Amino acid sequence: MDAALPVPFRRSRFLFVDLDVDVVRDAAGAVSVRDWDTFESRVELLGYTEVSRAVAKAGEAFGLRLLAAWEPTLSADVAAILAATGTTAGATAP
Numbered sequence: 352m353d354a355a356l357p358v359p360f361r362r363s364r365f366l367f368v369d370l371d372v373d374v375v376r377d378a379a380g381a382v383s384v385r386d387w388d389t390f391e392s393r394v395e396l397l398g399y400t401e402v403s404r405a406v407a408k409a410g411e412a413f414g415l416r417l418l419a420a421w422e423p424t425l426s427a428d429v430a431a432i433l434a435a436t437g438t439t440a441g442a443t444a445p
Contacts, residue, residue: 354410374414
């Protein structure tokens, strides 16, 4: 899950700003937070502010709460994605 700024709609397009921080659940089910070092390295370059930092921290907290409440297995995740997209496990990309 990405921590990101709110996504405004401008000039018929969505503007997505990824704040680099990610909450990840691996195939074994372990949850971790990644890329705060990337965020910190880009503060000056990309003009991140204390508000940006607060949004990233809130995104991290939300991702951790969401994954703590969601306990599917990798097999169930893949099956749900395949079902939602109408794809079969044996399908290949064109």
